[in-house]
Structures are given as C-alpha cells and as structure tokens.
Amino acid sequence: MSKKASIGVTGLAVMGRNLARNLARHGHTVALHNRSEARTRELVEQFGHEGEFIPTYSAQEFVDALDRPRQIVIMVKAGAPTDAVIDEFAPLLEKGDVIVDAGNAHFADTRRREAALREQGLHFVGTGVSGGEEGALHGPSIMPGGSVESYQSLGPLFEDISAKVDGVPCCTHIGPDGAGHFVKMVHNGIEYADMQLIAESFDLLRGALGYEPARIAEVFKTWNTGRLDSYLIEITAEVLKHTDAATGKPFVDIVTDQAEQKGTGRWTVQIGLDLGVPISGIAEAVFARSLSGSADLRKASRGLPGPARKALSGAEAESFADDVERALYASKIVAYAQGFNQIQAGGAEYGWDIDLGAVAKIWRGGCIIRAKFLDDVTAAFAAEPKLPTLLTSGDFRKAVEDAQDSWRSVVATAVKLGIPTPGFSTALAYYDALRAERLPAALVQGQRDFFGAHTYRRVDREGSFHTEWATDERAEHSA
Numbered sequence: 001m002s003k004k005a006s007i008g009v010t011g012l013a014v015m016g017r018n019l020a021r022n023l024a025r026h027g028h029t030v031a032l033h034n035r036s037e038a039r040t041r042e043l044v045e046q047f048g049h050e051g052e053f054i055p056t057y058s059a060q061e062f063v064d065a066l067d068r069p070r071q072i073v074i075m076v077k078a079g080a081p082t083d084a085v086i087d088e089f090a091p092l093l094e095k096g097d098v099i100v101d102a103g104n105a106h107f108a109d110t111r112r113r114e115a116a117l118r119e120q121g122l123h124f125v126g127t128g129v130s131g132g133e134e135g136a137l138h139g140p141s142i143m144p145g146g147s148v149e150s151y152q153s154l155g156p157l158f159e160d161i162s163a164k165v166d167g168v169p170c171c172t173h174i175g176p177d178g179a180g181h182f183v184k185m186v187h188n189g190i191e192y193a194d195m196q197l198i199a200e201s202f203d204l205l206r207g208a209l210g211y212e213p214a215r216i217a218e219v220f221k222t223w224n225t226g227r228l229d230s231y232l233i234e235i236t237a238e239v240l241k242h243t244d245a246a247t248g249k250p251f252v253d254i255v256t257d258q259a260e261q262k263g264t265g266r267w268t269v270q271i272g273l274d275l276g277v278p279i280s281g282i283a284e285a286v287f288a289r290s291l292s293g294s295a296d297l298r299k300a301s302r303g304l305p306g307p308a309r310k311a312l313s314g315a316e317a318e319s320f321a322d323d324v325e326r327a328l329y330a331s332k333i334v335a336y337a338q339g340f341n342q343i344q345a346g347g348a349e350y351g352w353d354i355d356l357g358a359v360a361k362i363w364r365g366g367c368i369i370r371a372k373f374l375d376d377v378t379a380a381f382a383a384e385p386k387l388p389t390l391l392t393s394g395d396f397r398k399a400v401e402d403a404q405d406s407w408r409s410v411v412a413t414a415v416k417l418g419i420p421t422p423g424f425s426t427a428l429a430y431y432d433a434l435r436a437e438r439l440p441a442a443l444v445q446g447q448r449d450f451f452g453a454h455t456y457r458r459v460d461r462e463g464s465f466h467t468e469w470a471t472d473e474r475a476e477h478s479a
C-alpha cells in the first residue's frame with residue numbers, strides 16, 4: 001500500500017507552494033495538485049528534498065493520495081475560482097472529509113459554502129492565513145473557522161506549521177462556519193489602520209520637522225525597540241532607509257503616492273457599517289487609500305487655499321517626535337479597540353462565541369500586525385474577557401492618559417500646518433466622543449423628529465415621543 005498524504009494543497013502559486021513546503025518541512029506527507037501540471041513538477045524538482053510530497057496530476061489522483069479524513073487546502077483566488085475548485089473536488093470526497101479555503105475569502109461566502117457542503121456531509125473550513133508568502137513558509141498566524149470536528153484533525157497540523165510565540169502556536173479554532181475568515185478580515189482592517197497611522201507619523205515628521213526619510217527610518221528603528229515594537233514599524237524603517245538604485249533618491253520619493261487595496265479592508269468597513277460598529281480608524285484608512293488614488297480630483301484641487309507646510313522650530317520641534325510616538329500609540333490603541341469591538345459584534349450577530357484573548361494571542365506572531373503590543377492586548381482580555389473596550393483596560397487607559405497632551409498637540413499642529421492626519425484625528429474624536437457625558441446626537445434626534453416625525457426618547461421618561469412642530473403649541477405626545 002503506497003504511503004498516503006495527511007493533507008493536500010491545490011493551487012501552487014507562491015502562497016500555496018510555501019504552505020505545502022512548510023507542511024512537508026514539519027514532517028507531514030503532502031499531496032500536491034495544481035491546474036497546470038508544470039507548477040506541481042517545479043515544486044517537487046526544486047523543493048522535493050524538503051520533505052514528503054506526493055505530486056498528482058488529476059483531481060481523482062489527488063483525492064486518492066489522501067488519508068481519511070481527507071483534508072484538502074485550496075489556495076486559489078477568492079470568489080468564483082474557489083467555487084470552481086470546490087465543485088471539482090466535493091463530488092470525489094466522502095462524509096467527514098475536509099475542504100479548507102485558505103485564501104482571503106469573504107466570510108459570507110464561507111458561511112454559504114460551509115452550509116452547502118455540510119449538507120453533503122463534508123466539513124468546509126474557511127481559514128485566515130496571515131503573514132504573506134514568507135509567513136506561509138516560515139510560520140503564519142492561522143485563523144481557522146469551521147466545525148470543531150474538523151479542527152480535531154486539521155488543528156494539530158496547522159498549529160505545527162504556524163508561528164510560535166513563547167512556544168505557543170499562533171493558531172486556534174476561531175469559531176464555526178465563517179468565523180475564521182471574519183477574524184482575518186478584521187485583522188486586515190486593523191492592518192490598514194495601523195499602516196495609515198504609521199504613514200501619517202512619517203508625514204508629520206517630514207512635514208513638521210523637515211526630516212528626510214533616512215532620518216525618519218532611524219526614528220522608527222528607535223520606536224521599534226519600545227512599546228511600538230512590531231513588524232509594521234520594523235519594515236517601515238527598512239522601506240524608509242532604502243535608496244532607489246536608479247536615481248539615488250529615497251525609495252519612498254520615487255513611489256507613486258496612490259495606495260491600492262485588494263479589498264479586505266473595504267469589506268471590514270462595509271461589515272462594520274452593517275453591524276453598527278464605529279470602526280472609524282479602519283474606515284479613514286480605507287478612505288485615505290481611495291483619496292490617494294483619486295488622481296484627477298487631487299490634480300483639480302491642487303492649489304486650493306490653505307497653510308503651507310513649514311517646519312517647527314525651538315521647543316515645539318524638540319518634543320515633537322516624542323509627541324508623535326505617544327499620539328501614534330494612543331491612536332493605535334483606539335484602532336485595535338475598534339477592531340476587537342467589531343469581532344465582538346460579529347460574534348454576537350452570527351452566533352460565534354469568539355475568545356478575543358485567544359485571537360490576540362495568535363496575532364502575537366506570524367501575521368502582518370504581529371507586535372509586542374498584542375501581548376498586552378492578550379493580557380487585557382485574559383484579565384477581563386468581557387472587556388467593553390481596550391481603552392478602559394488598566395495599562396491602555398494609563399497610556400492614553402499619558403498621551404493626552406501629546407496627542408492633542410500633534411493633531412493641532414497637523415491642522416495648523418495643513419498635514420492631513422485622518423487616522424490620528426478620528427482616533428482622538430472617537431476617544432472624546434466615547435468619554436463624553438452628552439453628545440450632540442440629541443440635536444440630531446430633534447432634527448429628525450422635526451422634518452421626518454421619526455420620534456425621540458427622553459432622558460426622564462420611558463417611551464418614544466413626537467413633537468407637533470408645525471403647530472404653535474408644539475405639543476409633545478407619546479408616539
């Protein structure tokens with residue numbers, strides 16, 4: 001009886017190839033399949049020495065190469081290509097077998113697919129895999145959803161190949177059906193917010209202090225030795241240090257200033273709007289990317305009146321970089337607090353009992369937002385699993401308190417100098433709104449009742465009310 005594989009990977013572009021290699025390097029026998037045979041052959045030729053691969057050249061051969069329960073990992077483009085692969089393999093599988101979608105699928109698609117395949121007795125697992133191509137090879141953060149039963153066979157494999165922090169795998173069962181892809185989506189939303197805040201910090205140090213990219217790289221390198229220690233800060237220092245070979249200019253200055261997006265951040269905002277979760281940090285990051293890409297609008301708006309950027313001087317300049325660090329950290333806490341609130345809201349909406357501390361724990365390594373900061377987030381949720389917001393957790397509350405003057409000064413300086421900081425500003429506005437005793441939403445309710453008779457509630461009585469605005473008496477009555 002020829003040796004069977006404990007798992008198979010179909011879709012051998014770089015992510016799929018690296019995931020297969022990672023599995024083989026950890027001693028698992030891996031069946032391989034790809035639409036074009038060449039990629040399968042190339043993988044075995046180049047990396048066959050890394051472990052046990054079983055190359056296959058048809059769907060049936062691929063399925064036959066797998067031990068029961070068969071576990072097939074799909075690594076193809078999200079959307080129709082994923083559906084096509086599922087349709088190709090599902091008829092060949094038997095009750096209890098597992099299909100894993102490790103791409104960045106929309107969680108609603110995952111819920112649909114999971115329900116449909118469950119009808120056929122198959123397990124469908126949508127899993128987030130974060131860390132890019134390097135992460136897939138050396139240890140990603142893995143966020144599987146799907147049934148508890150599927151995790152019994154799949155979990156040990158994924159935990160084996162995931163990143164480890166303090167010996168703990170950056171992989172855990174997130175929750176049923178689409179929970180894994182939902183959490184990956186929010187991870188990407190937080191990633192957008194984090195990247196936007198870093199980009200604004202760069203713009204502030206350059207615009208308000210006149211620092212060149214190489215010097216700003218040194219600032220980020222220093223920040224990376226402290227509480228902002230993270231993959232994104234680390235790579236930012238590398239990007240800003242880089243000089244373009246062709247021109248000798250700072251790399252960042254020869255890059256077109258229009259940020260693109262594959263869409264996961266946008267999904268996060270769309271779902272946040274549907275769930276009524278004010279994820280303003282993620283939304284502003286998505287809007288900032290869209291604005292940057294609005295070339296014609298920006299060109300038409302060039303020269304609109306406003307302050308010219310001029311470097312700070314004297315005492316203001318002295319403390320500004322430190323002020324930016326504190327403002328960045330405070331704004332980052334807000335962005336993550338909003339992201340975790342969205343996961344809470346998603347769990348409540350879809351009936352997933354997601355352990356936020358467990359999510360933070362597997363984000364400590366492997367993924368794009370991996371950071372020392374996530375140790376503290378993990379600890380915050382461990383101390384208070386039902387924490388309403390990270391902002392009220394001891395350490396974060398203290399950090400935000402200490403950042404108050406700097407945060408407000410940085411936002412004020414940005415406004416005075418005409419440096420756009422939507423991330424910093426929305427984080428501060430969210431923070432102030434959250435802690436406000438009264439919000440102007442009361443006036444909005446009055447306006448809505450005036451023009452649309454949409455009614456309002458009172459602070460001193462139960463029930464809904466409407467005022468007869470069109471009459472002189474403007475009598476109020478219960479609605």
Ligand code: 6PG
Pocket residue numbers: 104129130131132188191260261262263264265367368
């Ligand atoms: C990850 C990344 C990845 C992301 C790409 C493109 O977790 O490894 O988040 O999944 O899709 O980096 O992201 P954009 O949306 O910025 O194109």
